[in-house]
Every structure is written in structure tokens, then in C-alpha cells.
Amino acid sequence: MSAKTLVLVTRPLGENPGELARLALKAADRVILMQDGVFNGSSLFGHMSHYGGPGGHRAAHDLDTEIGDWPENCFAMKEDAMIRGGKAGIKLIGYAELVEAVAAHQKIITL
Secondary structure: OOOOEEEEEOOOHHHOOHHHHHHHHHHOOEEEEOHHHHHOOHHHHOOOOOOOOOOOOOOOOOOOOOHHHOOOOEEEEHHHHHHOOOOOOOEEEOHHHHHHHHHHOOEEEEO
């Protein structure tokens, strides 16, 4: 049995080493965008066969983003998204769900 991995994305992924971010996201059972990480668009996952998300880049604040562009296991913190101008097309969660996710995973990686 492999350890369940939670990835917390706290900033735009361009600020992280590319290979580290790619490997962490590929291994993730759940991804939560928080803080400035909510600025990442759904194309974040487009180049990874594990997620198979559709192509074109869309900014996180793009209200035309379709819900199908985000993997099922990807969420954004509601408060962070609201403060930073909204987040369309991704499931929003609160702090209670964040705590549950942290408790449910053996590994936590912060990008």
C-alpha cells in the first residue's frame, strides 16, 4: 500500500522547480490550491498523463473556466479564492475540509 499524498499549492508553480512540482502533482491523491496558489490555472495539469486535463491555459480568475478542466481531486480554499478575486470551475473548500484532508494523508508536500 502506498502512502496517500496531499499537495498544498501555496504559490504560482512557476516559482517552484519544474521537475519537483511535476513529480509532486503526479504523486498527489489530492491537491489543494491555497494562498497565492489559487492563481494557478487548470492547465497546471494538462501536460501530465496522470491527470489528462484539457489543454489551453486559463488563469485562476477566469470566470469562463469549465468545471471539467479540473481533476476530481483538485480543490481551492474558498477564502483565498474570494480574497484574490474569485475562482471559477474548481471545487471550493473551507478550513474544516482542509483539516480533514491533512488528517487523512500520510504525506503532505507544500509547493
